Amino acid sequence: MIIKQLSETLINQIAAGEVIERPASAAKELIENALDAGATRIEIATAGGGKTLLRVTDNGSGMSPADLALAVQRHCTSKISNSLTDIRTLGFRGEALPSIGSVARLSITTRTIGANEGAAIAIAGGKTEAVRPSPANVGTVVEVRDLFFATPARLKFMKSEKAEAAAISEVVRRMAIAFPKVRFVLSGSDRSTLEFPATGEDRLARMAQVLGKDFRDNAIEIDAEREDARLTGFAGVPTFNRGNSLQQYVFVNGRPVQDKLILSAIRAAYAETIPHGRYPVAVLSIELDPALVDVNVHPAKSDVRFRDPGLIRGLLIGAIREALARDGDRAATTGASGMMRAFRPEMQRPPQPWTPAASPYRPMHFDQTANGFAETTQRAFAEFSQPSARSAVPPEEPRVSDVTAPSFPLGAARAQLHENYIVAQTDDGLVIVDQHAAHERLVFETMRSALHSRPVPAQTLLIPEIVDLPEDDCDRLMAHAEEFARLGLAIERFGPGAIAVRETPAMLGEMDAAGLVRHLADELAEWDTANGLAGRLEYLAATMACHGSVRSGRRMRTEEMNALLRQMEATPGSGQCNHGRPTYIELKLSDIERLFGRS
Numbered sequence: 363m364i365i366k367q368l369s370e371t372l373i374n375q376i377a378a379g380e381v382i383e384r385p386a387s388a389a390k391e392l393i394e395n396a397l398d399a400g401a402t403r404i405e406i407a408t409a410g411g412g413k414t415l416l417r418v419t420d421n422g423s424g425m426s427p428a429d430l431a432l433a434v435q436r437h438c439t440s441k442i443s444n445s446l447t448d449i450r451t452l453g454f455r456g457e458a459l460p461s462i463g464s465v466a467r468l469s470i471t472t473r474t475i476g477a478n479e480g481a482a483i484a485i486a487g488g489k490t491e492a493v494r495p496s497p498a499n500v501g502t503v504v505e506v507r508d509l510f511f512a513t514p515a516r517l518k519f520m521k522s523e524k525a526e527a528a529a530i531s532e533v534v535r536r537m538a539i540a541f542p543k544v545r546f547v548l549s550g551s552d553r554s555t556l557e558f559p560a561t562g563e564d565r566l567a568r569m570a571q572v573l574g575k576d577f578r579d580n581a582i583e584i585d586a587e588r589e590d591a592r593l594t595g596f597a598g599v600p601t602f603n604r605g606n607s608l609q610q611y612v613f614v615n616g617r618p619v620q621d622k623l624i625l626s627a628i629r630a631a632y633a634e635t636i637p638h639g640r641y642p643v644a645v646l647s648i649e650l651d652p653a654l655v656d657v658n659v660h661p662a663k664s665d666v667r668f669r670d671p672g673l674i675r676g677l678l679i680g681a682i683r684e685a686l687a688r689d690g691d692r693a694a695t696t697g698a699s700g701m702m703r704a705f706r707p708e709m710q711r712p713p714q715p716w717t718p719a720a721s722p723y724r725p726m727h728f729d730q731t732a733n734g735f736a737e738t739t740q741r742a743f744a745e746f747s748q749p750s751a752r753s754a755v756p757p758e759e760p761r762v763s764d765v766t767a768p769s770f771p772l773g774a775a776r777a778q779l780h781e782n783y784i785v786a787q788t789d790d791g792l793v794i795v796d797q798h799a800a801h802e803r804l805v806f807e808t809m810r811s812a813l814h815s816r817p818v819p820a821q822t823l824l825i826p827e828i829v830d831l832p833e834d835d836c837d838r839l840m841a842h843a844e845e846f847a848r849l850g851l852a853i854e855r856f857g858p859g860a861i862a863v864r865e866t867p868a869m870l871g872e873m874d875a876a877g878l879v880r881h882l883a884d885e886l887a888e889w890d891t892a893n894g895l896a897g898r899l900e901y902l903a904a905t906m907a908c909h910g911s912v913r914s915g916r917r918m919r920t921e922e923m924n925a926l927l928r929q930m931e932a933t934p935g936s937g938q939c940n941h942g943r944p945t946y947i948e949l950k951l952s953d954i955e956r957l958f959g960r961s
Contacts, residue, residue, distance in 0.1 A: 370436075370488070382461050384520060385412025385509055386529035391458035392504050393537050396420035398451045401501065401544065402560065406534060408550035411526030413509050413517070415550070421501040424474040427481040427493045434470070434485055436460045452617055459504075464488040465516070467507040473498040487512035527552045532608070534558075535572045536618040539611050539645055542568035566596060569645050573609055576602070577643060582689045584646065586681035589673060591650040593681050598643035600635035600686065601937060601944040607641040614648045614655060619666050624648075627675045631682035634806070635935060637942035644682075648674065687934040772931055772946070775923035781916060784923045791950040797918065797926065799939035800946065804929050807936075809849055809867070818850035820865035827863040827875040828856055835883040836861055842886070853879065 382388050389412060396404050399422025409415035425433060432438040436457060462468050463485030473480030480498025484491045510516040520526060531548060538546045538558040542565050548556040561567040570578040580602035586593045612624045624646075632642045656667040668674050772795070773788035784795040809818055831839075839846075839861055843853055850867030863875045918926075930936040930945070938944055 382458075382465065382509075384529060385416055385526050386533050388412070388416055388458075388462055388466075388506055388509065389418070389530045390533045390537075391462070392416070392418040392506075393533065394452035395458070395504075396422055396502065397537070397541060397544065399423045399502065403545045403547075405547045405549070406530070408527060408530055408548075409552055411520075411523035411552055412506075412530050413520060413523070413526060414507065416506040416509065416530075417503065419501065419503045421499070424472045424477075424498075424501050425481070426474055426477070427495075430470060430472060430481050430483050431493050434459050434463055434468075434483060434490055460485075462506055462509075463490065465512045466509040467511065469505045469507075470502065471496050471498045471505075472502040473500050475500050523552055531556060536611055539565075539569060539572050540613050540616055540618055540647075569596060573643065573645070580643075582685045584681050584685045586677060586684070588677045588680075590654060591648060591673060591677055593646060593648055593677050595644065595646035597646070597682055597685060599689075599937065600632060600642065600935075600942060603636050603640040603642055603942070605640060609643045610641065611645045612648070613646070614657070614666050615650070615652060616647075617657060617666075621666055623668070623671055623675060624678065627678035628682065630675075631679045631686075635686065635938050635942055640942060646678070648677075770931075772927040775920055775927060778918055778923060784918070784926070786923075786927055788948070791948060791952075791954065793946050793948050795927070795930070795946040796939075796943075797916075797923075799943055800926060800930055800936065802939050803936050803945060804926075804933050805867075807933050817848045819868040820847075820850040820852060821868040822865050823863065823875070826856075827879075829861045829863065829876045829879045830859060831861055831880070831883055833859050835887065838886040839879065839883055846882070851878070 382391070385408070389406060389408075393404060393406070396418060399420060401420035401422035403421045405419045407415065407417040407419075459468070459470070464487065467487075468485045469482065470484075471480055471482040480496050481493050482496035482498070483493045510520070521529075527550075531553070534546055534548045534556065538544070542561045542563070545560045546556075546558040558568065558571050561571070566578055566581065569581070577596075577598065580599050581596035582599060584593060584595050584597055607625065610625065610628060612619055612621065612628075614621075628642065628644055628646075636642055654669045656669075771788070772793050773786040775784050775786050777785045778797075779785060782797055784797055786793045786795065836855065836859060839853060840855060846853060850865065851863070852865035854862050854864060856862035861879055863879060866873060866875050866878075936945060
């Protein structure tokens with residue numbers, strides 16, 4: 363086999379396969395170059411999903427004719443000197459422009475501040491023309507046409523124009539969040555215009571432009587520092603979540619990244635607060651010494667490698683959990699919006715077939731012998747069930763208006779509906795609480811604290827509960843009897859194939875001990891080893907809390923309902939249950955007034 367030197371064109375095409383995977387990759391590289399040039403206004407135009415046309419125009423510093431000639435050659439860059447350990451710019455490889463030029467028709471027009479005229483250069487399929495004078499504004503215009511025309515096989519692997527256009531939009535959104543001082547405009551024949559005006563130092567305003575105004579109302583500010591790393595940004599409350607992770611934006615030293623370590627840390631920070639299959643919304647920025655992070659591990663620079671990954675993971679999880687404990691218990695405003703939509707008359711019930719009796723223009727019949735109305739007419743109102751709890755506040759309990767909002771944020775209980783929902787009045791609206799979900803969270807937090815401090819108080823059963831199980835399940839349960847004892851569950855062997863439950867957690871009251879033990883046995887069988895259990899003791903606590911919390915359908919006295927509300931106010935994470943569902947929804951008085959047209 364004879365070894366030979368590849369041609370420069372073929373080398374560039376190979377590099378293009380690493381750097382330019384799709385039109386969005388080219389857009390990312392060109393936008394990064396514009397930002398590194400100090401641009402404050404960047405306009406992107408596309409056609410055919412970026413395959414037919416991709417034009418990036420900026421008002422940055424521009425290039426001289428000599429610099430322009432070097433910019434389209436491989437490994438030429440103005441962004442690094444002799445070291446890859448101190449990279450403070452977005453781009454640095456010097457491969458983007460020649461790689462694009464080797465597989466597309468590339469033209470660049472540029473002018474520096476103070477220059478009398480601009481300069482232009484063109485490359486088509488790796489063939490470079492000479493630099494020529496050209497009229498131009500200050501800044502740079504890079505135009506890419508017929509992407510991958512020189513490598514037709516690559517076109518077969520491109521997605522639809524709509525999908526490629528959406529990928530470019532996502533790139534622009536990420537860059538827009540990272541650089542709020544820059545104005546971005548994305549337009550083209552294949553899309554509607556997307557514009558993000560500059561917001562200066564107001565990063566949250568830019569996030570609201572990209573993620574929607576609901577994010578501003580449901581975001582918690584994060585600012586934490588550990589050793590040489592600092593974490594800033596905003597994270598959504600747990601009840602403000604999405605069906606995918608596309609709205610999780612992470613930046614390392616200003617560079618948008620999609621690192622698995624960071625994404626897994628975000629998921630761990632929201633554990634036990636978000637339902638399975640749902641994802642939090644977060645915009646986080648990590649600042650650290652460039653020498654402590656390697657951004658050169660991937661040609662597209664989307665992955666990074668930290669010198670101390672444990673430090674970064676601990677910083678993320680600790681900071682997010684601290685923020686959620688401080689300000690994450692409030693219900694998402696989207697819950698109130700959903701309630702408002704449900705209360706609209708046109709959405710109350712599906713249309714019914716027309717009948718004369720249902721017509722709003724039917725004649726009204728009155729029987730004036732019974733205080734002006736017929737008894738049969740009023741009988742319908744008596745069919746409503748009586749409240750399952752007293753709606754009046756006990757005399758010794760202060761009225762809501764007499765208590766300040768900070769000390770009484772969830773208000774005072776007024777009624778219990780359908781033996782499951784507590785209605786409470788606050789200073790400026792009302793709160794509807796799911797009693798089972800709320801109490802489940804309170805029990806779980808008590809049990810979780812017991813894992814790190816004193817054991818949970820237990821109650822001894824008058825007659826032990828005997829649970830028949832396979833021998834293997836009995837062995838697994840008894841291997842972890844000590845961990846269960848700390849949670850208030852005392853078990854012991856009762857002959858072959860049986861477990862005796864002697865004690866249950868006192869806070870759970872009457873409960874299905876047999877059902878709980880069987881559930882725990884199934885979990886242990888799935889984890890298989892003690893190491894798996896050790897990492898999921900909190901999940902065991904959540905399981906026990908779910909089995910013993912106040913069940914739906916239980917009538918509660920007003921004193922009990924108010925006690926539950928006060929506990930929720932004092933418990934971190936009480937805004938959602940162990941499965942991530944909201945425990946309460948708040949409706950402001952202004953929203954109620956809008957429903958009735960009073961404002």
